[in-house]
Amino acid sequence: MPPLLEMQNIEKTFPGVKALQGVTLTVGKGEVHALLGENGAGKSTLMKILAGAQVKDGGVIRIDGKEVDIKGPLHARDLGVAIIYQELSIISHLSVAENIFLGRLPRLFGMPWLVDWKCCYQRSSELLAQVGLDVDPRTPASRLKVADRQMVEIAKAVCENAKIVVMDEPTTSLTQREVETLFKTARLLQSRGVSIIYVSHRLAEVKEICDRATVLRDGMKIGTVEVAETTSKDWVKMMVGRDLDQLFPKAPVKRGKEALRVDNINSRKLKNVSFCAYEGEILGIAGLVGSGRSTLARTLFGAQHGASGTVEIGGIKAAIGTPHDAIEQGVALVPEDRKIQGLVLSMTVRENITLANLRGVSRAGQLNLRSEAKVADYYVGALRIVTPHTDQKAVNLSGGNQQKVVLAKWLYSDAKILIIDEPTRGIDVGAKVEIYGLLQQLVEQGKTIIMISSELPELIGMSDRIIVMHEGRVAGELSRDQFSEEAIMSYASAVTH
Amino acid sequence: MNPNGARKSEAATERLTAPLGLTYMLGKFTEHMVPAVFLIALIIGLSLISPNFLSVGNFLDIARVASIIGIMAVGMTIVILTGGIDLSVGSTFALAGAVTASFIPGSFSDAPLVLGLDLPVPLAILVGLIVGTMIGFVNGFIIAKSRVEPFIVTLATMAFVRGLTYLFSGGFPTIFRPMPPEFEWVGQGNVLGLPTPTIFFALVIAIGVWITRRTTFGRSVYAIGGNEEASRLSGIKVQWVKIQAYSLMGVLAALSGIVLSSRVAAAQPTAGLTYELDVIAGVVIGGTSLLGGRGSIVSTVLGVFILGVISNGFNIVGLPTYYQYVTKGLLLIFAVGLDAHLRKTQRH
Numbered sequence: 069m070p071p072l073l074e075m076q077n078i079e080k081t082f083p084g085v086k087a088l089q090g091v092t093l094t095v096g097k098g099e100v101h102a103l104l105g106e107n108g109a110g111k112s113t114l115m116k117i118l119a120g121a122q123v124k125d126g127g128v129i130r131i132d133g134k135e136v137d138i139k140g141p142l143h144a145r146d147l148g149v150a151i152i153y154q155e156l157s158i159i160s161h162l163s164v165a166e167n168i169f170l171g172r173l174p175r176l177f178g179m180p181w182l183v184d185w186k187c188c189y190q191r192s193s194e195l196l197a198q199v200g201l202d203v204d205p206r207t208p209a210s211r212l213k214v215a216d217r218q219m220v221e222i223a224k225a226v227c228e229n230a231k232i233v234v235m236d237e238p239t240t241s242l243t244q245r246e247v248e249t250l251f252k253t254a255r256l257l258q259s260r261g262v263s264i265i266y267v268s269h270r271l272a273e274v275k276e277i278c279d280r281a282t283v284l285r286d287g288m289k290i291g292t293v294e295v296a297e298t299t300s301k302d303w304v305k306m307m308v309g310r311d312l313d314q315l316f317p318k319a320p321v322k323r324g325k326e327a328l329r330v331d332n333i334n335s336r337k338l339k340n341v342s343f344c345a346y347e348g349e350i351l352g353i354a355g356l357v358g359s360g361r362s363t364l365a366r367t368l369f370g371a372q373h374g375a376s377g378t379v380e381i382g383g384i385k386a387a388i389g390t391p392h393d394a395i396e397q398g399v400a401l402v403p404e405d406r407k408i409q410g411l412v413l414s415m416t417v418r419e420n421i422t423l424a425n426l427r428g429v430s431r432a433g434q435l436n437l438r439s440e441a442k443v444a445d446y447y448v449g450a451l452r453i454v455t456p457h458t459d460q461k462a463v464n465l466s467g468g469n470q471q472k473v474v475l476a477k478w479l480y481s482d483a484k485i486l487i488i489d490e491p492t493r494g495i496d497v498g499a500k501v502e503i504y505g506l507l508q509q510l511v512e513q514g515k516t517i518i519m520i521s522s523e524l525p526e527l528i529g530m531s532d533r534i535i536v537m538h539e540g541r542v543a544g545e546l547s548r549d550q551f552s553e554e555a556i557m558s559y560a561s562a563v564t565h
Numbered sequence: 566m567n568p569n570g571a572r573k574s575e576a577a578t579e580r581l582t583a584p585l586g587l588t589y590m591l592g593k594f595t596e597h598m599v600p601a602v603f604l605i606a607l608i609i610g611l612s613l614i615s616p617n618f619l620s621v622g623n624f625l626d627i628a629r630v631a632s633i634i635g636i637m638a639v640g641m642t643i644v645i646l647t648g649g650i651d652l653s654v655g656s657t658f659a660l661a662g663a664v665t666a667s668f669i670p671g672s673f674s675d676a677p678l679v680l681g682l683d684l685p686v687p688l689a690i691l692v693g694l695i696v697g698t699m700i701g702f703v704n705g706f707i708i709a710k711s712r713v714e715p716f717i718v719t720l721a722t723m724a725f726v727r728g729l730t731y732l733f734s735g736g737f738p739t740i741f742r743p744m745p746p747e748f749e750w751v752g753q754g755n756v757l758g759l760p761t762p763t764i765f766f767a768l769v770i771a772i773g774v775w776i777t778r779r780t781t782f783g784r785s786v787y788a789i790g791g792n793e794e795a796s797r798l799s800g801i802k803v804q805w806v807k808i809q810a811y812s813l814m815g816v817l818a819a820l821s822g823i824v825l826s827s828r829v830a831a832a833q834p835t836a837g838l839t840y841e842l843d844v845i846a847g848v849v850i851g852g853t854s855l856l857g858g859r860g861s862i863v864s865t866v867l868g869v870f871i872l873g874v875i876s877n878g879f880n881i882v883g884l885p886t887y888y889q890y891v892t893k894g895l896l897l898i899f900a901v902g903l904d905a906h907l908r909k910t911q912r913h
Contacts (some may be wrong), residue, residue, distance in 0.1 A: 371798055395800040409798055412791035414858045423788055424799040426781040433780050477799065 070133035072097045072263050073118075073232055079126030080113055085466050087113045091127075091289045093282050095232065095263050100254060102274040102281035102295065103267045106307055106497060109284040111267045115234050118265075119151035120144030131231070150225035151234040158209045158217045165192035165205035168224045195223040199253050215246035222253055226262075233257060234265045239273060240522075241357045244561050251277050269523075271303055272553070283307055286496050309497055316529030317505045319512075321348040323532070327516040328381055328485050330368065335375035337363045339541040345485070345518055348511050352531030353520045354556045359537040361520045362404050365487045369401040370394045381485065395424060400483035402474055404490050404520075406467075410474040413463035417455050418444035420462050420473050424481040447476035452502060468499030475506065486510065487518045492526065504530055524553045538562045599903070600851050600867040607871065611878035618881050625760060631873035632766035633825050634840065635866065638847045639773040640817035642865040643810050645848055646777070648790045648857025649708060649715035651811060654818040654844055656726035657700045658837030661819030663730055665693030666739040666832035673742050676735030686747040694819045700726055701815020705808035723841070730834050739832040752827025762824050769817065773862040786810060790857025847872050850896050854904045871896070 073095040080088040088110045095101045103111050116122040118129070120141040129136055131147055138144050144151075158167050165188050166173070174191070176182035192205035201219040209217060218238060225233045235254075239247045254264055254277055266278055274281055275295060283290040283306040290306045301311075308315055324347030333341040337360050345351045355361045366372040368379065370388040379386045381397055388394045394401070403409035411420050421444050422429050429440040444458040451472045455465055462473060471492070478486060491507070492500045507517055507530060521527050527534055534546045536559035544559035612619040637654050644651050666672050668682060668689035684692065704722055708715045741748075754761040777783040785806045788796040797803050818837075826832040851868025853860025872893060879889050 369798075390802075391798050392800045392802055401798065403795075403798055408792070409795055412788050412795050412858070414791040415787060419784065419788075423784075423796070423801070426784060430781045433782060435779050435781060435784060437779070481800075 069097075070130070071095060072099075072132060074130040075114070075118065075127065076129075077127040078114060078117060078124050078129075080110075080117060080122065081125055083464075086287050088117075088124075088287050091284065091287070093289070094292070095265060097231075097263060098258050098261045099280065100258055100264045100266055100278045102278040103265055103284065104269060104271075104274060104281055104303075104307060105284035106269060106500075109307075109496075110287040111284055112236060114284070115151060115236060115265065115267055118144065118232075119149055119234060121151075145228055145230075148229065148231035149234070150228060150230035150232070152218065152221045152225065152236065152238065154237040154240060156214070156217055156221060158220060160210035161208065163206050163208055164196070164203060164212070164220055165189050167209050167220055168192050168195060168205070168227055170224070172228075191227070192223075195227050196220075198226060198256070199223045200249065200256075214241045215243075215249070218242075218250065219253065222257070226257070230262060232263045232265060234267065236267045237269075238266075239268070239270065243356075244557075247273070269307070271300070285309055286498075310501075315497075315501060315504070316526075317501070317508050318530055319508065321508075321511050321532075324348045324514055326383065328518075329379070329383075331378045331380075333364070333367060333375050333377035333379075335363070335367060335372075337540050338367065338375060339539075341377070341537075341540075341542055343535050343542060343545070345516050347484075347514045347516055349532045350507060350511055350517045350519055350530055352527040352534040353518060353537060354522075354524070354527055354534055355537035355543075355560050357522070358539075359560065360540040361537050362489055363540075364537070365401055365489050365518070365520055368394075369399060369487060371401065395481055395483070398482070398484040400424070400478040400481055400486045402478055402486065402488040402491065404493070406470050406474050410477075411462045411470060414461065416459050416461055417448065417453070417465070417473055418458040421447055421458075421476045421480060424477050428480065443480060447480065451476055451506065468495040471495055471503070472499070475503070479510075483515075485516045485518070487520070489520045490522065491519060492521075492523070524556055527551075527556065528553070536560050596852065596861065597864050597867060600864055600871060604867055604871050604874065607874050607878065611874065611882060615878075615882045618878055623877065623881070625763075627870070627873045627877045628763045628766075629760045630877070631869050632760075632762040633821050633828075634843050634847055634872070635766045635869040636762075636769050636821040636824070637814075637818050637840070637844045638865050638869050639769050639862055640814035641844050641848050642773065642853055642860060642862055643777065643783075643786055644715075644814050645845075645853055645855060646786050646790045646857055646860055647807055647810050648793065649807065649810070650719065650845065650855070651701075651704060651814050652716065652719040652841050653700065653704060653723035653726055654814065655837035655840040656723045656730065657697050657815055657818040658822035658825070658840060659832075659834060660700070660726050660730040660733065660822075661693040661697045662822035662826035662832040662836055663734045663739060663834060664696050665689050665819075665823045666741075666826050667733075668692055669741065669748050670745055671741050671743050672739050672832075674734065674739040675737040676733070676739070686745055689748075690751070690823055693823050694816050697815040697817075697819020697822075698812050699815070701812040701818075702808060704815065705811030708811065709804035709807040734832070734834040736834055738834065739826075741830055744827070744830055748827055749830075750827075752824050752829075762828065765820065765824060769820075770862060770866055777862055782806065782809065787858055790859070792858070843872060846893060846897055849904075850893075850900045852900065852904070854908070855901065856904075856908070859904075868900075 071094045075093040078088050078091045091110065091114055093114065105111050113122060117124045120138045120143055129138060136147055138147065169188055174184040174187045176184040189205045196203060196205065199219050199222050201216055203212065203216065209220065238250060242250065257264060266274065268274060278295050280292060281295050282292045285307060305311065326344050327347045328345040330344065331342050341364060353361050363372060367375045370390045370393050379388060386397050388397065407413060418440060422440050429436055429443060441458065448455060448458055453472045454469050462470060465473065492503055511517055519531060528551045532548055534551065534556060535542050536544045536556055538560055543562055546555055617623065641651060641654065667674065668684040669686060670683040700722065704719055707713065707718050751761060756764045777786065785796065785801045788801055789803055789806060793803060822837060825836060847869035848865045849855060850871055851864035853864055875892055876889055
């Protein structure tokens with residue numbers, strides 16, 4: 069019997085980037101198959117091709133042994149492929165039942181425009197019972213928690229008789245208990261012959277629920293393994309391409325004076341946040357999505373207002389009302405979203421690098437273009453930014469190089485305290501190592517780095533201390549000898565000790 | 566990490582940038598190619614149809630008329646580059662012209678509000694320019710501090726300032742009996758054979774190019790238009806830059822209005838009506854994007870001349886005025902469409 073799904077030699081290229089090269093994936097009926105890889109490995113692209121949201125440039129897809137040419141998302145759904153995106157496709161203004169039957173509301177007497185609501189709500193209730201979600205189908209989706217919305221999406225997939233359900237990073241915003249409910253539903257689907265492709269980079273979950281796993285790295289398939297037979301070392305080797313200790317160039321640095329002291333920051337989202345950071349230290353900030361990490365960063369940087377509390381920099385009370393103030397006082401923020409917050413894509417590499425310190429390349433308001441060119445050249449060389457020349461528009465660089473341009477900008481601003489929000493999001497392994505090396509160099513020079521990250525290995529590998537946030541407050545602090553994924557996650561989910 | 570303290574590393578000696586001049590010039594060249602080629606084609610076409618078109622006298626005429634719109638268009642370019650727009654320029658044009666005229670010795674008006682006070686010509690001009698700056702400042706301040714769209718804010722000031730102009734002038738034109746020669750020179754004089762309005766335009770262009778290419782203010786303008794949030798997060802004082810941009814627009818609108826009132830020897834309260842359309846059309850047709858962050862003074866100059874050549878050329882050739890409107894409208898649609906297309910292809 070042929071496997072349910074075969075994706076063979078899939079190729080996909082975006083301008084400047086080879087997202088997928090000859091990737092092959094096979095999934096059997098009723099199998100829970102993990103798709104693993106770092107950010108930027110190609111997992112999302114591959115699944116988007118399967119779901120009809122992207123068109124492949126090469127390769128063959130077979131469902132139930134028959135070759136298919138997936139023309140679009142509707143076609144994919146007709147073929148039995150349902151995808152649950154990380155951002156979810158629930159429409160908040162509509163009710164649960166309307167979301168489940170989106171585009172396919174049962175008709176009254178078969179007539180167009182007339183809806184058989186009784187049938188709709190009844191069938192919705194049945195489906196919700198099947199996935200274990202106890203809500204009235206008439207409830208507006210906006211009233212549901214993220215985890216419950218996810219269940220609605222699964223109910224929708226079941227309703228459409230999906231043969232393959234793709235879950236893209238489903239547990240990012242879930243608590244431990246919600247994750248368990250999700251797993252229960254997954255096993256239920258599995259028992260009914262539905263295959264699940266579980267896209268994630270969280271090994272612990274993969275080990276618990278998946279049968280086999282395919283690992284991608286830098287757009288290529290590294291291997292397919294039986295989950296039960298693979299060791300932790302094997303996983304890391306496949307996903308990262310090198311041994312774990314090589315990935316994080318961490319060397320102990322003598323801790324200096326107190327660089328930053330934050331006392332009782334209170335705002336709509338933050339509650340009594342207090343901590344301090346020292347020269348020569350990398351302070352990691354962990355927490356689930358929505359726990360207030362980025363809000364804290366933006367508040368400290370003056371990008372977000374409405375907070376009370378005190379901040380001391382180098383022992384002196386600081387008043388930071390705008391990003392301009394922050395930069396004057398030596399604080400930098402490398403933001404979470406480099407395209408929307410970090411770069412002016414329409415400007416060149418050179419212009420982006422000097423943007424936070426125009427004073428450095430100008431005199432009395434007049435720019436010295438020659439100095440600027442030298443500064444840009446310097447950083448392109450020092451950070452090994454791949455670009456044909458510094459007059460290249462930033463939009464044309466790859467993700468990793470764009471991130472390096474953002475870093476270069478903040479390095480040139482000569483900040484003493486760098487807050488970095490997700491330093492290596494969407495960046496390939498090679499560039500990651502370079503960025504970690506850069507962070508290490510910075511703390512060796514006595515700078516202070518506050519690193520917000522959702523990647524636990526990154527936090528554990530590079531931080532000296534980690535504070536964990538949960539729902540706006542500091543839930544816990546760990547020193548290097550206490551680091552572990554379990555410890556961090558338990559603080560992040562506020563599981564009482 | 567500091568470039569100034571670093572020894573020359575291998576990477577730095579490697580020529581990562583083409584000599585500063587070449588790529589820069591090349592890039593600017595391709596950017597301006599479309600409007601430039603179009604302008605040349607227009608000129609050639611019109612010259613072939615009518616020999617009257619191709620003469621020094623006619624070109625000076627075109628330049629003189631284009632200068633009035635052009636001076637404002639330089640200011641508008643900077644405002645549009647920040648992602649904003651200013652619909653009130655026609656009104657500022659009129660108010661500044663009326664205010665300056667009222668202070669010029671020899672001016673006369675039936676209006677009760679126009680003071681008999683006379684100032685030396687340069688001072689009268691300065692007062693008009695200050696009025697323009699103030700209007701621009703108010704525009705910029707409201708736009709920067711509130712979240713209201715520039716379109717709406719300047720639509721409101723357009724009406725408000727026009728109202729002020731009518732109030733101030735009582736609806737009457739201000740004429741000169743006689744016009745002092747210093748003021749006459751402003752709109753009707755000649756410098757080295759070129760009409761003074763054109764000289765002013767040339768100066769404004771030069772300053773505009775310098776501002777946009779060589780100052781931190783100009784860099785900030787492009788940055789804000791390209792990505793306002795990223796600019797703010799990079800420490801750019803977004804509000805202050807916007808206020809400056811609109812203030813500059815105000816002063817240039819005032820200058821243009823004053824030059825015109827000298828040229829036509831009268832300050833009409835209806836002066837400048839609908840001029841904002843020609844100014845904005847000139848900027849957009851030249852290639853500056855209404856979304857901000859892309860464009861240049863040079864492209865605006867090309868756009869202004871394209872419009873000027875169309876107005877003048879079509880008249881000479883004998884086409885009814887309606888064809889001008891249709892052509893300008895089509896050009897606008899084409900320019901905006903081209904910009905939208907370029908944005909889509911350049912941003913994967």
